[in-house]
Amino acid sequence: MSPEQLHGLVQTLAPDGDTQLGRPPRLGFPDQVLAAVLHLHLALAAEPLAVLFGSSRTAMHRTLLKIRKLFEAHGIVIPPATSPPAALTSLQARVLAKSSDPSNKIKTTC
Numbered sequence: 041m042s043p044e045q046l047h048g049l050v051q052t053l054a055p056d057g058d059t060q061l062g063r064p065p066r067l068g069f070p071d072q073v074l075a076a077v078l079h080l081h082l083a084l085a086a087e088p089l090a091v092l093f094g095s096s097r098t099a100m101h102r103t104l105l106k107i108r109k110l111f112e113a114h115g116i117v118i119p120p121a122t123s124p125p126a127a128l129t130s131l132q133a134r135v136l137a138k139s140s141d142p143s144n145k146i147k148t149t150c
Contacts, residue, residue, distance in 0.1 A: 041077060049073055049116070057110045066095050067103060075100065076107035080118035088135040 041049075050070045057069060067075065075089050090100040111118065 041081075046070075046074060046077070049077070052114060052116075053107070053110045056113065057106065065103070066099060067093055072103045072107055076104055076111070077118055079104050080108070080111075081121055082131075083120060088132075091135050091138045092131070 047070075050073050053073060054069060057072075065072070071093060075093055078084050079086070079089060086100040086104055087097045089095075089104075090097045093100065095103070110116075
Protein backbone atom coordinates (compact mmCIF):
# COMPACT_ATOMS: atom_id res chain seq x y z
CA MET A 41 0.00 0.00 0.00
CA SER A 42 1.44 3.34 -1.00
CA PRO A 43 1.48 6.34 1.35
CA GLU A 44 -1.14 7.98 -0.88
CA GLN A 45 -3.43 4.96 -0.61
CA LEU A 46 -3.02 4.91 3.17
CA HIS A 47 -3.78 8.64 3.33
CA GLY A 48 -6.92 8.10 1.21
CA LEU A 49 -8.01 5.27 3.49
CA VAL A 50 -7.53 7.46 6.58
CA GLN A 51 -9.52 10.28 4.94
CA THR A 52 -12.34 7.86 4.08
CA LEU A 53 -12.58 6.48 7.61
CA ALA A 54 -11.89 9.67 9.59
CA PRO A 55 -15.45 11.07 9.67
CA ASP A 56 -16.71 7.89 11.38
CA GLY A 57 -13.66 6.85 13.37
CA ASP A 58 -11.71 9.92 14.41
CA THR A 59 -14.08 10.84 17.22
CA GLN A 60 -12.83 11.56 20.69
CA LEU A 61 -14.94 10.63 23.66
CA GLY A 62 -13.31 10.66 27.05
CA ARG A 63 -9.60 10.16 27.32
CA PRO A 64 -7.66 10.86 24.11
CA PRO A 65 -6.09 7.80 22.47
CA ARG A 66 -2.36 7.30 22.68
CA LEU A 67 -2.20 6.63 18.95
CA GLY A 68 -3.40 9.15 16.41
CA PHE A 69 -6.08 8.00 14.00
CA PRO A 70 -3.68 7.54 11.04
CA ASP A 71 -1.48 5.27 13.20
CA GLN A 72 -4.56 3.32 14.29
CA VAL A 73 -5.46 2.68 10.65
CA LEU A 74 -1.86 1.72 9.82
CA ALA A 75 -1.78 -0.74 12.74
CA ALA A 76 -5.02 -2.35 11.53
CA VAL A 77 -3.69 -2.62 7.96
CA LEU A 78 -0.52 -4.31 9.27
CA HIS A 79 -2.63 -6.60 11.45
CA LEU A 80 -4.83 -7.71 8.58
CA HIS A 81 -2.26 -7.81 5.78
CA LEU A 82 0.65 -9.37 7.67
CA ALA A 83 -1.32 -11.23 10.35
CA LEU A 84 0.53 -9.41 13.14
CA ALA A 85 -1.02 -9.89 16.56
CA ALA A 86 -1.87 -7.05 18.95
CA GLU A 87 1.21 -7.60 21.14
CA PRO A 88 3.91 -7.02 18.50
CA LEU A 89 1.93 -4.08 17.13
CA ALA A 90 1.70 -2.61 20.63
CA VAL A 91 5.47 -2.86 20.94
CA LEU A 92 6.02 -1.22 17.55
CA PHE A 93 3.58 1.62 18.21
CA GLY A 94 4.49 2.17 21.87
CA SER A 95 1.06 1.18 23.14
CA SER A 96 -0.32 -1.38 25.55
CA ARG A 97 -1.56 -4.72 24.25
CA THR A 98 -5.06 -4.00 25.57
CA ALA A 99 -5.25 -0.57 23.92
CA MET A 100 -3.98 -2.04 20.65
CA HIS A 101 -6.56 -4.80 20.80
CA ARG A 102 -9.34 -2.21 21.26
CA THR A 103 -7.91 -0.14 18.41
CA LEU A 104 -7.82 -3.14 16.07
CA LEU A 105 -11.44 -4.01 16.87
CA LYS A 106 -12.55 -0.42 16.29
CA ILE A 107 -10.78 -0.05 12.95
CA ARG A 108 -11.82 -3.50 11.73
CA LYS A 109 -15.46 -2.52 12.39
CA LEU A 110 -14.91 0.67 10.39
CA PHE A 111 -13.40 -1.33 7.51
CA GLU A 112 -16.40 -3.62 7.59
CA ALA A 113 -18.89 -0.73 7.69
CA HIS A 114 -17.23 0.87 4.66
CA GLY A 115 -16.83 -2.40 2.76
CA ILE A 116 -13.04 -2.15 2.85
CA VAL A 117 -11.16 -5.43 2.58
CA ILE A 118 -7.44 -5.66 3.35
CA PRO A 119 -6.23 -8.88 1.73
CA PRO A 120 -3.68 -11.02 3.57
CA ALA A 121 -0.22 -11.25 2.05
CA THR A 122 0.25 -14.39 -0.01
CA SER A 123 3.86 -14.60 1.13
CA PRO A 124 5.49 -12.58 3.89
CA PRO A 125 7.43 -9.62 2.55
CA ALA A 126 11.17 -9.48 3.15
CA ALA A 127 10.63 -6.49 5.43
CA LEU A 128 8.74 -8.73 7.86
CA THR A 129 12.00 -10.34 9.00
CA SER A 130 13.48 -7.00 10.02
CA LEU A 131 10.16 -6.02 11.59
CA GLN A 132 10.14 -9.17 13.70
CA ALA A 133 13.73 -8.50 14.78
CA ARG A 134 12.76 -4.98 15.83
CA VAL A 135 9.80 -6.27 17.85
CA LEU A 136 12.03 -8.79 19.60
CA ALA A 137 14.62 -6.13 20.38
CA LYS A 138 12.02 -3.75 21.80
CA SER A 139 10.18 -6.43 23.77
CA SER A 140 13.43 -7.59 25.39
CA ASP A 141 14.11 -4.04 26.61
CA PRO A 142 13.31 -3.99 30.38
CA SER A 143 11.66 -0.56 30.09
CA ASN A 144 8.97 -2.07 27.82
CA LYS A 145 7.89 -4.77 30.26
CA ILE A 146 4.39 -4.75 31.75
CA LYS A 147 4.62 -3.76 35.38
CA THR A 148 2.60 -5.68 37.93
CA THR A 149 0.75 -4.08 40.83
CA CYS A 150 2.24 -6.38 43.46
